[in-house]
């Protein structure tokens with residue numbers, strides 16, 4: 001072991017034994033706690049997560065039966081079934097050692113101790129415990145990755161100038177560890193972009209862990225994100241690592257971050273600031289090393305202005321911001337995306353010869369696509385399933401009228417200055433009065449924005 005690790009509890013009523021344990025083990029382990037009174041064991045276990053507990057079998061003066069030790073062993077294992085208890089028996093008392101092992105002790109030592117034997121036994125148990133913990137974390141990780149692989153992730157398809165700018169930003173930011181906030185309507189590809197950032201980052205060999213904050217009930221928020229200790233609440237039947245801990249080394253994708261309750265925002269902020277988590281029911285900090293990518297379809301700046309989202313949390317997550325345009329603002333992408341999905345679904349539904357009819361693509365490119373790419377994907381899948389001819393007709397796409405582009409209002413102004421003033425007002429509103437952001441959204445420099453606001457008496 002290079003850095004000292006491992007927490008050891010030694011319980012014995014003989015001060016000499018405790019002194020020897022400290023002397024032998026201290027140079028090799030992070031913490032050696034000694035306890036003369038067995039009545040304090042359970043309190044110590046609540047305070048610290050010990051890797052090895054060395055337990056004497058006799059405490060009352062003159063007793064040798066080992067009954068007390070067996071009782072304490074049972075109590076320890078009842079409080080923490082995963083505890084690794086190493087029992088101390090008198091030399092030659094094999095029957096007691098066997099009894100203790102049957103009741104769940106991990107190994108036994110005989111007194112008087114041989115120092116080398118004491119150290120090698122404790123070390124072996126510590127390594128075993130560490131491996132078990134690692135296996136458990138890996139199992140959780142594997143489950144999350146498996147869930148992930150079950151979803152279909154396609155390559156990013158685009159030929160629009162609007163998306164060119166996005167790819168440029170992704171290229172620049174991917175190799176850094178900067179926190180990224182992706183904004184955009186539902187179905188615009190926020191998750192796809194988050195995965196792309198991870199794929200191009202130096203963390204790509206580690207996991208990409210997604211947390212859908214919109215679907216986690218407030219009561220489970222802390223345990224899902226930070227993990228819990230066994231017994232921390234009714235359903236906590238065993239120790240479990242949270243998503244932040246599991247994502248360590250890789251990227252954590254917090255989807256729907258605009259949906260979390262204010263009290264949870266405060267807890268998340270603390271964890272991100274301190275770069276460590278504490279599992280629910282534990283007071284032991286665990287360091288985390290994650291690249292944070294967040295996404296939301298909510299008007300996050302308006303939410304900050306309305307005190308629904310903490311400004312300090314926003315500043316923590318938005319080192320770089322990527323605003324994904326809705327599909328209606330990248331009409332150039334509609335036909336290649338439609339072709340892409342047609343290709344997928346005609347194979348899936350064994351209709352290889354199906355193609356788009358003449359007017360069909362026109363209908364698709366004119367539509368407003370409020371559900372963006374996801375809506376287009378579902379519309380093509382549905383049309384492929386329902387079509388009974390070789391060409392997909394406009395009528396195969398049941399696009400709701402209410403989703404059509406808003407008609408141009410009568411009396412709508414075409415005066416450039418009025419339009420510009422209106423655009424500035426809208427941008428300021430959208431950005432919660434943040435001038436720097438509003439200037440970015442408008443494509444002006446900050447000083448130009450000031451000048452124009454002066455000009456329009458704003």
Ligand SMILES: Nc1ncnc2c1ncn2[C@@H]1O[C@H](COP(=O)(O)OP(=O)(O)OP(=O)(O)O)[C@@H](O)[C@H]1O
Nearest residue numbers: 154155156157185186187188189190191192373374
């Ligand atoms: N440019 C693209 N090329 C190909 N497929 C895309 C593209 N953008 C999005 N998609 C697909 O559209 C669907 C929705 O994308 P994604 O889940 O990334 O959107 P989102 O913005 O995260 O959605 P939500 O806000 O609802 O969580 C996915 O199936 C995704 O693969």
